[in-house]
Amino acid sequence: MKLIALDVGEKRIGVAKADTSVKIAVPAGMIPVDGGEIPAISRLCKIQNIDVIVVGMPRNLQGQLTAQSDYVKNFVKNLNKTLVLEKPNNKTIKIYFQDESLTSVQAKQNLRNRPLDKKSGDIDAEAATIILQDFLENLARRVVYKKPEPKPAPAAPSAPAEVELKPRFKTPKENSVKKWFIIRILIIVIAVLGLAYLGASLWYNSSISPVVAAEQCSSIFKPDEADPCASQQFVVEEGSSVSGIADALKQAGLIKSPLAFKIYAKISGKSGDLKAGTYNLAPSMAVEKIYSKLIDGSNDAVVFRFTALPGETLNDVKKRLVSVGYTAEEIDAALTKKYNHPVLADKPADASLEGYLFGETYEFYQTDSVETIIIRMLDELYSVVEKNGLRQKFNNMGYTLHEGLTLASIVQKEAGTVSKEDQKIVAQVFWSRLAQGIALGSDVTATYAANQIDPERKTYTDNAAVLAIDSPYNTRRYAGLPPGPICNPGSLVLISTANPADTSYLYFLTGDDGLMYYSNTEAEHNQNARDHCQVLCNTQL
Numbered sequence: 001m002k003l004i005a006l007d008v009g010e011k012r013i014g015v016a017k018a019d020t021s022v023k024i025a026v027p028a029g030m031i032p033v034d035g036g037e038i039p040a041i042s043r044l045c046k047i048q049n050i051d052v053i054v055v056g057m058p059r060n061l062q063g064q065l066t067a068q069s070d071y072v073k074n075f076v077k078n079l080n081k082t083l084v085l086e087k088p089n090n091k092t093i094k095i096y097f098q099d100e101s102l103t104s105v106q107a108k109q110n111l112r113n114r115p116l117d118k119k120s121g122d123i124d125a126e127a128a129t130i131i132l133q134d135f136l137e138n139l140a141r142r143v144v145y146k147k148p149e150p151k152p153a154p155a156a157p158s159a160p161a162e163v164e165l166k167p168r169f170k171t172p173k174e175n176s177v178k179k180w181f182i183i184r185i186l187i188i189v190i191a192v193l194g195l196a197y198l199g200a201s202l203w204y205n206s207s208i209s210p211v212v213a214a215e216q217c218s219s220i221f222k223p224d225e226a227d228p229c230a231s232q233q234f235v236v237e238e239g240s241s242v243s244g245i246a247d248a249l250k251q252a253g254l255i256k257s258p259l260a261f262k263i264y265a266k267i268s269g270k271s272g273d274l275k276a277g278t279y280n281l282a283p284s285m286a287v288e289k290i291y292s293k294l295i296d297g298s299n300d301a302v303v304f305r306f307t308a309l310p311g312e313t314l315n316d317v318k319k320r321l322v323s324v325g326y327t328a329e330e331i332d333a334a335l336t337k338k339y340n341h342p343v344l345a346d347k348p349a350d351a352s353l354e355g356y357l358f359g360e361t362y363e364f365y366q367t368d369s370v371e372t373i374i375i376r377m378l379d380e381l382y383s384v385v386e387k388n389g390l391r392q393k394f395n396n397m398g399y400t401l402h403e404g405l406t407l408a409s410i411v412q413k414e415a416g417t418v419s420k421e422d423q424k425i426v427a428q429v430f431w432s433r434l435a436q437g438i439a440l441g442s443d444v445t446a447t448y449a450a451n452q453i454d455p456e457r458k459t460y461t462d463n464a465a466v467l468a469i470d471s472p473y474n475t476r477r478y479a480g481l482p483p484g485p486i487c488n489p490g491s492l493v494l495i496s497t498a499n500p501a502d503t504s505y506l507y508f509l510t511g512d513d514g515l516m517y518y519s520n521t522e523a524e525h526n527q528n529a530r531d532h533c534q535v536l537c538n539t540q541l
Contacts, residue, residue, distance in 0.1 A: 004028065004044065005054040005098070005132030007124050008072045010310075010490070013037055014124025016132045017048060023140065025132035027125035035419025038082050046088035053079075053093055056100035056131040060305055060324075063231020063282040067309045067320070068361060072097075074417075098135040099284050100127075141209040141286070207260030208287035211253060231282035236294065238276045245274060245294070254281050254290065261287055303363050306373060310359040310490025311416050313448075315455075317357050317488075326370050334370035341375065343382035346391075346400040348484070355405045355485020356381055384491045393498040397431070402484070407431075408497040409485035410475075413444035414508075415516070416493055422516045423496035429505050429518070438506065440475035447541045448486040449473035466541045512536050 005025065007014035011033055018025040031040050044050070055076055058068045076095055083093050234252060236245060242265045246258035255261050264287050265274075275297040281290055306324060308317050314335070321331045335353055343356065357374065358381035364373060385391055385401065394404030407430055415426040433440055449471035450460045460466045467474075473482040489497070505518040507525035511532030519525045529537055 001051045002049055003052040003054060003132060003135075004048065004050050005056070005128040005135065006041070007056045007100075007128040007131060008075050009033065009124065010071070012124045013041075014126070014128035015044070016125060016128035018132050018136060020136070020139075023136050025129045025136060027122070027129050030124045035421065038079050041079060042082055042086050042088055045083065045091075045093055049089055049091075050093060051091065053095045054098050054132055054135045055095060056128070057097040058100055059231070061231070061280045061303075062233075063280060066305075066307050067312070068307045071309060096135065098131050098138075099282070100131050100134075138210065138213065138286075141205060204260055204263065207255075207257035208264055209256070210286050211256055211283040231280045234279045234281045236274065236276045236279070240274070240276065242274065249281075249290065252281075253283055254285070255287055261291075264288070264291060303365060305361055305363055307361040308357060308359045308377065308488065310493065311412050311487050312359060313451075313487050314352060314354045314357070315451075321370060321373070325366075331370050334374055337371065339375065339378065341378045341382070343378050343385060343401075346402040348402065351402070351484045355409050355488050357488050358384065359488050359490055384494060388491075388495050388498065390494055390498045403481055404498060405489065405494075406481050406483075406485045407434075408489035408494045409487045410440065410442050410445060410482075411497050412487055412489040412493045413448075414442060414510075416490065418510075418514075418516055420492055420496055421501070423493055424499060424501040425503055425505065425516070425518060426508055427497040428500035428503050429508050431500050432504065432506055434480065436506075437479060439477075439479040440481075442475045443467065443541055445473050445475040445482055445486055446471075446477075448482075450541070463538075463541050509533050510536060 001020040003018050003020070005016040005018075007016075013031040013033060015028040015030060016025045017028040031037050031044075041053075045053070055072060057072060058066060060066050076097075080095055083095075232252065232254075234249070234254065240248075242262055243258070246255070246261040246265075249255040249261060250258045268291065274291075274294045277297055279293055281293070304324060306320065308320060318328075318331055318335070322328060347356070353374070357377040360377070360380050362373070362376055362380075364376070390404060391401045394401055397404075399407075407427070410430065411423060411427050415423045430440055430442075446467050446469055449469050450457070450466045452473070453469065453471065454460050460469060467476050470477065472478055473486065475482060503518070505520060507519045507522065507528075509517050509525065509528055509532070511517055511528075512535045513532065515532075517528040517532050519528055
């Protein structure tokens with residue numbers, strides 16, 4: 001059986017491959033995320049004759065699914081659709097998730113001592129290799145051994161027809177029979193001992209394997225609310241014995257057998273090196289991994305990951321900050337604070353930070369303030385703006401950076417999940433409508449306005465009401481740009497908005513098949529809607 005693993009990121013996808021006959025994962029390069037990544041994976045599956053795809057599933061330090069996990073799940077759903085339609089080599093390729101824990105950090109450490117020129121893609125491929133190796137090892141632990149059936153005893157020789165009465169002297173033949181009788185006894189004893197050893201080995205290997213098997217953490221259809229792989233905090237007090245720690249781990253549902261844990265500690269020869277501290281442990285971790293963490297010591301409570309995704313609003317970021325332990329009061333105080341940051345130079349004084357908190361995965365110390373997190377996100381946006389000359393490009397088109405961010409946020413909501421070329425065409429449509437004084441007519445701006453005014457949708461209960469909402473953000477009702485961004489745009493969308501396609505379309509829509517359809521006249525646009533958008537165009541805004 002041939003497998004590949006994918007370490008899915010927003011810029012690159014690391015790839016590793018393996019064969020169950022060898023059970024060793026090796027790096028296989030990386031695939032850039034540029035809109036062609038799914039076809040590239042499908043081609044790879046066909047060329048390599050792949051049977052199984054393993055995808056890394058990110059989690060936070062508490063073992064909970066994150067927004068990045070949702071991004072990976074959405075990617076896998078799109079990949080699965082393509083594989084079902086194309087069926088490479090007429091195979092139904094199975095997809096599994098494999099829980100990943102700081103694989104990128106481990107990948108960097110693995111590459112640090114190698115005398116090769118390291119590239120970003122090497123780290124991604126190494127991370128995918130670690131994911132695939134973990135999957136193979138978890139899979140190997142679940143092999144079921146079959147006990148050998150005992151061989152039937154040889155039939156006893158038939159009695160001779162006549163027995164001659166003679167003194168009983170032991171003949172060579174009798175000595176041979178006695179010798180084989182002893183050998184058979186020895187064989188039986190060895191077989192019993194072998195079976196006992198095999199049974200003990202099977203019990204031990206099973207007992208040090210994860211409480212929750214890899215398959216249960218890899219199902220695409222497993223409901224999040226019943227996550228059997230969620231991690232939990234585990235505290236080791238000063239002076240705790242190996243036996244006490246083993247019992248506590250069993251009680252917490254993190255290991256199967258305290259005895260197996262103590263045997264592992266004895267075999268390792270480091271039973272006295274377990275360190276006190278607070279650890280984030282999960283039932284999907286084998287005893288080996290749990291024990292390694294307890295030996296290394298706890299730094300789980302020092303650093304945490306914080307993720308904001310492109311397309312999320314300021315309210316989404318607030319919820320994420322609350323979920324990692326900050327209070328609503330300190331979040332509101334930080335978001336309304338005045339920041340002297342170069343990326344905010346064009347932002348109107350009365351505008352919020354909507355659109356400026358750049359979507360990315362960050363690492364912070366637990367002692368960091370909300371202001372520190374916000375400044376880091378502003379720094380990341382500023383880095384993208386400066387690296388790609390976005391301020392100057394928007395200025396050349398007659399717009400400020402704030403206005404460019406505003407339009408990019410609309411493009412993000414309209415075309416953030418399609419290809420870079422489609423993003424450029426959608427940006428061109430909006431720039432052309434602005435130049436000709438035509439209202440942008442974007443439904444997503446009306447949706448944003450309704451969410452701001454009536455978040456629980458008690459008043460604006462249908463699409464007609466939403467599209468008629470009286471708000472400067474409603475670009476169906478008011479021409480020009482809205483007062484500010486409606487979400488935080490990602491780097492690809494920002495670059496596409498500043499570098500629009502050289503086309504002349506004035507209309508676009510996303511069809512039920514996920515493809516973009518463009519037109520120059522309203523009549524053509526309406527026909528595209530009738531032909532390609534029977535479901536999506538009637539979705540609740």
